[in-house]
Amino acid sequence: MARPSLEVADIFRDHGAAWRDANRGSVSLDQMKVMSAIERCRTAALGGHVARCQNDTCGRTAIACNSCRNRHCPKCQAAVSREWMEARAAELLPVPYFHVVFTLPAEVADIAYQNKRVVYDLLFKASSQAMQTIAADPGHLGARIAITSVLHTWGSAMTHHPHVHMIVPGGGLSKDGERWIACRKGFFLPVRALSKLFRRLMLEKLAAAHASGELNCFGRHAHLAEAEAFRRFLRPCRRRKWFVYAKRPFAGPTAVLAYLSRYTHRVAISNRRLVKADATSVSFRVKDYRASPEKRWRTMTLHPHEFIRRVLIHVLPKGLHRIRHYGLFASAMKAENLARMRELLDVATPEPDGVAADEDEAVTTERSLPQPCPRCGHQMRIIETFAAGYQPRHASEPEGIDSS
Secondary structure: OOOOOOOHHHHHHHHHHHHHHHOOOOOOHHHHHHHHHHHHOOOHHHOEEEEEEOOOOOOOEEEEEOOOOOOOOOOOOHHHHHHHHHHHHOOOOOOOEEEEEEEOOHHHHHHHHHOHHHHHHHHHHHHHHHHHHHHHOOOOOOOEOEEEEEEEEEOOOOOEEEEEEEEEEOEEEOOOOOOEEEOOOOOOOOHHHHHHHHHHHHHHHHHHHHHOOOOOOOHHHHHHHOHHHHHHHHHHHHHOOOOEEEEOOOOOHHHHHHHHHOOOOOOOOOHHHEEEEOOOOEEEEEEOOOOOHHHOEEEEEEOHHHHHHHHHOOOOOOOOOOEEEEEOOOOOOHHHHHHHHHHHHOOOOOOOOOOOOOOOOOOOOOOEEEEEOOOOOOEEEEEEEEOOOOOOOOOOOOOOOOOO
16 A cells, blocks of 8 residues: 555645744653654654565565554554454454444543553443443343443544443353353443543542542643532533443454454544645544535644644653453453453364564565565565665665565
8 A cells, every 4th residue: 555645744844843833831752752753754764674575577676664652653653553453353253243332521521631550441441340330230231241441631632532432242151150141132231321430530640630630620620629619620520411321232353353453553634634735734634523425524724733732632641552352352351351251152272373473573574575566476585774864775776675
């Protein structure tokens, strides 16, 4: 697949220095590191290798520079996503799967903006707890369930919109682990009950975090440091319906994997959504979910500095995991629970396929690339590696292969 003609990296290189100067003192170290990584990704600044086709009549030569491997980089998610999906394929069960989304209301999202590590963690905990509690109720499912949760912090226009996507098998183990309890056809858990419990749990956890001094309130929210002001600020949230969305089952395990791949390692904006950029504007495609299908996609134009700001507000705190597993998929007992579920569902344990190659190594033990020559299909072999900041001795042809 050809690379897009315009990339986020191009916008960072063209406007990043001016944006950093204009926002000096308010840019975090994590954001600076992400900008630097994206700007240098797949350039000679990170080093790379030269490969040549092993077909003597072809002899095609191509240069491939190393990637930055940053989880916020639009160009570095394909391989890690592919490897993650291969591991998940071995865990799929022959049951319906459901997609459930938990979204924070605007007031709580405002608090999260200033307290990302704390509030995102509470979002994970409250949503997974709500799911497991309602599922365990004999009046609903009466089972222990398995959950894969993925954090997203953006809407299509890259505004701050924290929410969690969950992929959940349609059933679970009985309390004693002796039975598989399937959900009703086309229905998993009541959304209204999930919404009410999620709201209560999240507000309780926020109040506890505020009381213990874990939340920072500054700028226009500085007054929320006072307990009574904090309670008043959240009062409207106690009466409002919180958004919880549940989608009907997928059409088989393959569809589950395809759906997962759209969410697990996505970043705030992909390079393919960019339309054009110049000295004063950046245009990109956004999806309006409220519009009719034929009018859903439109073009949004921002000043380059606002575009950069929107990209960087979604930089996650260092060490915060955006993909988490709960219930039967919690790491401590995951293998044992999977084995028990397969046994009850009469599913054979899949044979391990081995570890997928890392995209950024792009080299086997035989010093060859995993991709064939795009011209003749023969193997491409490494003939040179070069260190960061150096140029390769060999020249590539105009249309060298893309090691991504």
